[in-house]
Amino acid sequence: MTTARTRRLVAGWSLGTSSTLALVVLYAPVVVLVVFSFNSARTGSRWESFTLDWYRGIPEDRQLMRAIVNSAWVALIATPVATVLAVMLALGLEGSRFRGKRTTEQVLNLPIVAPEIITGVSLLAAFALALRGLNDLLGRGNADAIRFGKPTILLAHIAFDTAFATLIVRASLRNLDPAMAEASLDLGATRWQTFWKVTLPAIRPGVLGGALMAFTLSIDNFVITFFVTGPGSTTLPIEIYARLRRTISPSINAVATLIFAASVLVLGGALVAQAVGSRVNRRTLGATKDKEN
Amino acid sequence: MARNLSLTMLAAALPLMVLASCGGDDEGDATDAPVTGRCGDENKLGDSLNFFNWADYIDPAVLTDFEAECGVAVTMDTYTSNQEMIAKVQAGNSGYSLVIPTDYAAEQMIQSDLVQKLDKSQIPNAKNIDPNQLGQYYDPDNEYSLPYQYSTTGIAYNKTAFDEPPTSWSALFDKNEHCNKSSLLDDQYEAVGAALVYLGYDFSSEDAEGHEKARDLLIEAKKCVSAFDSANFIGNLASGEVVIAEAWGFAAGIARLDNPDVMFVVPDEGGIMWQDNFMIPKDAPDAYTAHVLINYMLEADVGAKITEFILGFTPNLEAARLLSEDYTTLINEGGIAVTDEVRSRLEPSKHGSSELFSGTWNAVTTSG
Numbered sequence: 041m042t043t044a045r046t047r048r049l050v051a052g053w054s055l056g057t058s059s060t061l062a063l064v065v066l067y068a069p070v071v072v073l074v075v076f077s078f079n080s081a082r083t084g085s086r087w088e089s090f091t092l093d094w095y096r097g098i099p100e101d102r103q104l105m106r107a108i109v110n111s112a113w114v115a116l117i118a119t120p121v122a123t124v125l126a127v128m129l130a131l132g133l134e135g136s137r138f139r140g141k142r143t144t145e146q147v148l149n150l151p152i153v154a155p156e157i158i159t160g161v162s163l164l165a166a167f168a169l170a171l172r173g174l175n176d177l178l179g180r181g182n183a184d185a186i187r188f189g190k191p192t193i194l195l196a197h198i199a200f201d202t203a204f205a206t207l208i209v210r211a212s213l214r215n216l217d218p219a220m221a222e223a224s225l226d227l228g229a230t231r232w233q234t235f236w237k238v239t240l241p242a243i244r245p246g247v248l249g250g251a252l253m254a255f256t257l258s259i260d261n262f263v264i265t266f267f268v269t270g271p272g273s274t275t276l277p278i279e280i281y282a283r284l285r286r287t288i289s290p291s292i293n294a295v296a297t298l299i300f301a302a303s304v305l306v307l308g309g310a311l312v313a314q315a316v317g318s319r320v321n322r323r324t325l326g327a328t329k330d331k332e333n
Numbered sequence: 334m335a336r337n338l339s340l341t342m343l344a345a346a347l348p349l350m351v352l353a354s355c356g357g358d359d360e361g362d363a364t365d366a367p368v369t370g371r372c373g374d375e376n377k378l379g380d381s382l383n384f385f386n387w388a389d390y391i392d393p394a395v396l397t398d399f400e401a402e403c404g405v406a407v408t409m410d411t412y413t414s415n416q417e418m419i420a421k422v423q424a425g426n427s428g429y430s431l432v433i434p435t436d437y438a439a440e441q442m443i444q445s446d447l448v449q450k451l452d453k454s455q456i457p458n459a460k461n462i463d464p465n466q467l468g469q470y471y472d473p474d475n476e477y478s479l480p481y482q483y484s485t486t487g488i489a490y491n492k493t494a495f496d497e498p499p500t501s502w503s504a505l506f507d508k509n510e511h512c513n514k515s516s517l518l519d520d521q522y523e524a525v526g527a528a529l530v531y532l533g534y535d536f537s538s539e540d541a542e543g544h545e546k547a548r549d550l551l552i553e554a555k556k557c558v559s560a561f562d563s564a565n566f567i568g569n570l571a572s573g574e575v576v577i578a579e580a581w582g583f584a585a586g587i588a589r590l591d592n593p594d595v596m597f598v599v600p601d602e603g604g605i606m607w608q609d610n611f612m613i614p615k616d617a618p619d620a621y622t623a624h625v626l627i628n629y630m631l632e633a634d635v636g637a638k639i640t641e642f643i644l645g646f647t648p649n650l651e652a653a654r655l656l657s658e659d660y661t662t663l664i665n666e667g668g669i670a671v672t673d674e675v676r677s678r679l680e681p682s683k684h685g686s687s688e689l690f691s692g693t694w695n696a697v698t699t700s701g
Contacts, residue, residue: 082591086572102393103409168424175426182616187428271383271428272408282388282411284564 070300077293094294104295106272107279114193114275115258122201123251129202130209131239151200152207159200160267167192167268188270196268197258204257205250212246213239245314252310256303371632372403373455373625381406382622385421385429387609388413390482392642399629405622415441422447422614430617431626433609437684439478440471448612450476455624458631458649466608466648470681479627480648482640483608485671485679486523487599489570489580489588502531502600505558505579506550512557516569516578519561521694522684523605524551527579530603530680537685544693551697561698570595582669586644589667597669599678606671607682608648646671 077095081088098104132138133145151159167188175185220242224234240247262277269278276299280292372378384396388411396407410429412418415438421427423445434442442448453459459479466480490499494511501508506528509515517524526536528547534540555561559575569575570588580588585597611627613620629635636652641660647653664670671679684690 082571102397103411164424171426182426183618185426185428185618187426189428269410271385271410274410279411282413 073293074297074300077290077297079290082290094290095298097291098294098298101291103274104279104291107274107276108295110190110193110273111259111276114190114197115255118194118197118201118258119251119255122198122205122254123247125198125202126205126209126250126254127240127243127247129206130213131235133206134210134213148203148206151203156261156263159196160264163192163196163199163264164267167195188268189273190270192268192270193265193273193275196264197261200261200264201254201257205254208250208253209243209246212243212249216242248310248314252306255306259299371629372405373621373628377621378403378405378625379619379622380404381408382431382619382626383407383429384409384626385418385427385432386411387433390433390609390643392638395630395635395638398635399626403625403629405626407626419445419447426616427614428618429614430619430623432612432614433481434478434612436469436471436608436610436682439610439612440683442612443472443477447615448477449615449617449620451479451611451613451627452620452624455621456628456631458628458651461631461633461636461649461651463648463650463653465676469608470683472610478610478612479631481609481611481630482643482645483606483648484645485582485599485669485675486518486527486605486607486682487580487582487585487597489566489578489585489595489597491570491573491576491592491594492596493594494576498596498598499577500598500601502527502602504577504600506531506554509554509557509577511576513559514574514576515558516560516562516566516575517551517554517558518566518579519563521687521690522682523563523579524561524697525690525693526605526682528554530605531600533602535683536603536605536680537683539685539689544689548693548696551693552700555697555700582671583643583645585667586663586669589663589669590644595667597667599675601678603678603680604675605682606676606679644669 075087078090078092079087080091080093129144129148133141133148171186171188178186180186216239220238221234224238225231229237260277261275262281265275266278269275274282276295280295283289283292382405384407386409390411391409396409400406412421415435418432418434419438419442422429422432422442432448439448456479459475462480466483467475469480472478488499488502488505490504492498494514504510505515505517517527522536525544525547528550529538529543530536532543532546532550534543534547538544560566562569562578566575566578566580567584567588570578570580570585571591573592573594580597582597585595588595589597611630613623617623630639631649631652633649633651633655636647636649637655637657640647640652641657644660644663646664647656
C-alpha cells in the first residue's frame with residue numbers, strides 16, 4: 041500500500057521536475073530574447089537600460105519590412121492552398137483503395153523524410169531548368185526574363201506544407217467512424233453534402249491543425265527558401281540570418297519577439313476556437329440526444 | 334554655384350517628391366526633376382534595379398536617396414559570403430545588375446566569365462578613386478571592377494587588459510595570455526592565413542610545410558581561445574567578454590562605438606587588406622542603370638555616407654575629404670587607419686587553393 045503510494049509520489053515528483061526542466065530549456069532563451077529586445081545596449085550581453093527604440097525602428101527599416109511582407113504573402117497563400125490539397129489527398133488516401141496508393145503515400149512523405157537541403161538543391165535545379173525552358177519558349181532575354189522569386193518560393197512551400205498537412209488531416213480522418221458518412225449517404229445525402237455537413241465538421245480540428253502546421257512551416261522555413269529565392273523576394277528568416285552574421289542586432293530581437301507574440305496569439309486563438317467549437321458540437325449533440333429521448 | 338543651388342533645391346524638394354510618388358504621380362517627377370548629372374541619361378535609365386550586396390554593407394538612406402533623386406527603385410538583397418553570391422550569379426539569370434565581390438571572388442568571377450567589362454565613360458567619378466586602390470592583382474587594368482570599400486584584417490584588443498599593447502600575432506597564438514577571452518575568425522582563409530603570416534609565410538601560401546605548421550599552431554591556439562567566431566566577436570569585444578580577437582578593421586570600429594577601450598593593430602608580421610568591388614554580371618538585366626548607380630555611389634557625398642555607415646575605408650579621395658570628425662577620430666585614435674607605415678605591412682587577401690586551406694582548417698576544427 042505504502043510502496044504504491046511512494047511510487048506514485050516519486051513518479052509525480054519526477055514528472056513534475058522533468059517537465060519543468062523541459063519548459064525552462066525551451067523558454068529560457070525566448071525570455072532572454074524578449075528581455076534583450078528592450079535593452080538599449082547595441083552590442084554584447086550586458087543590460088544597459090530600457091528602451092522601445094528597436095521596436096520603433098522596425099517600420100522605418102525598408103528591407104526588414106519587405107522581408108516581413110514577403111514572408112506573410114507566401115505563408116498566407118501557401119497555407120490555404122496546401123490545406124485544401126491536404127484535405128483532398130487525405131480523403132482520397134483514407135477513403136478508397138486504388139492502384140498506386142502506396143506509391144502516392146511514399147511520394148507524399150518524401151518532403152518529410154528527405155533532408156531539407158536535398159529538397160532545396162533539387163528544387164533549385166528543377167526551377168532553373170524550367171525557367172530556362174520557359175524563357176526560351178517566350179523568347180525573353182536578360183532584361184525581361186522570368187526569374188526566381190516569390191512564385192518559386194510559393195510553389196516550394198506548397199509542396200512541403202501539403203505533405204505535413206496531409207499527415208495531420210489523415211490522422212483525424214482515421215479517427216472518424218466511417219459509419220457516419222455511410223449513414224449520411226444512406227439517408228439520401230449526396231457525397232458533396234456528406235463532405236460538407238458530416239465529414240468536414242468532424243475533422244475540422246485536424247484541418248485547422250494542418251493549416252496551422254503549414255503556416256508555421258512556411259513562416260520559418262529557411263533552408264528550402266534559401267535556394268529558391270530571387271531578387272526582392274527575401275523572406276524574414278533569410279533576412280534575419282544575413283543580419284546575424286555581422287552582430288546580433290537588437291532590432292532582430294525586437295522582430296523575433298513580435299513573431300513570438302504573434303504565434304502565441306495565433307495558437308491561443310486556435311485553442312479558443314477549438315474549445316468553442318467542441319462546446320457547440322457537444323451542445324448540438326446534446327440537443328439531438330434530448331430530442332431522441 | 335548654379336549647380337549647388339539646384340542641389341539645394343533638390344534636397345528641399347525631396348520630401349515633396351517622395352510624397353508625390355506616393356500619390357502615384359510618377360511622370361511629374363521625371364519632368365520636374367532638375368538634371369544634376371548624377372542620374373545619367375534619363376531616357377536610358379531604368380525604373381528599377383536589383384542590387385546584390387553584403388548584409389549591412391550600405392547606409393539604407395543611400396538607396397532611398399537614389400530613388401528620390403533619380404527615380405530608380407533599387408531592390409537590394411544581401412548575402413553573407415562571396416560563395417553564396419557567386420552561386421546565384423553562376424546559376425544564370427539571377428536578375429542582379431550589380432554585385433559586390435571581394436578581391437579574390439572578383440578574380441574568380443572574371444576567370445569564370447561571369448562579369449562584363451565596365452564602360453568607364455559612364456562612370457566619370459572613377460577619377461576620384463585613390464590610385465593605391467586601383468590595379469589590384471585580380472583586375473590589373475580595372476576593366477571589370479572598381480573599388481567600393483576596403484578594410485583590413487588584424488587584431489582588435491581591449492586596452493585595459495594589456496600593459497603593453499599587442500604588436501604580434503603571437504598574442505593570439507603561442508603567447509595568448511587571455512585564454513577564454515579571445516577569439517579567431519571562423520573562416521578557413523582568415524584563420525589559417527593569419528597563422529601562415531605569423532609563421533613567416535604569405536597569407537595565401539600553398540607551402541605544404543607551412544600548412545602543417547599552421548595547423549599545429551591553430552590546434553594549440555584552439556585549446557585557449559574561447560571561439561572561432563566571425564559574428565559575435567564584435568559584441569563580445571564591446572562588452573569586454575573578449576579582450577583580444579582576430580578582427581576586421583571596420584568591426585573594431587563598430588565595437589569601439591560602444592566601447593572606446595577597443596583598439597586595433599596590424600601586427601608586425603603583417604596583416605591583410607581586402608577590398609570589395611563593384612561588378613556587373615554578364616547577364617545583368619540593366620547594365621546601364623547599374624553604371625549610373627556605381628557612378629552615384631562614387632559621388633563624394635554618397636561615398637562619405639557609405640563609409641561612415643560601414644566604418645570601412647573609402648577608396649574615393651573626394652569622399653574622404655567629406656568624412657566627419659567623429660569618423661576620423663574613431664579611426665585614427667582606434668589605430669584602425671591605414672597609414673603609409675601600416676600599408677607597407679599589408680598584403681592583399683589573395684586566396685590559395687581552397688582544397689588545401691579547407692584541409693588544414695578541417696584538421697583544426699575537428700581536432701580535440
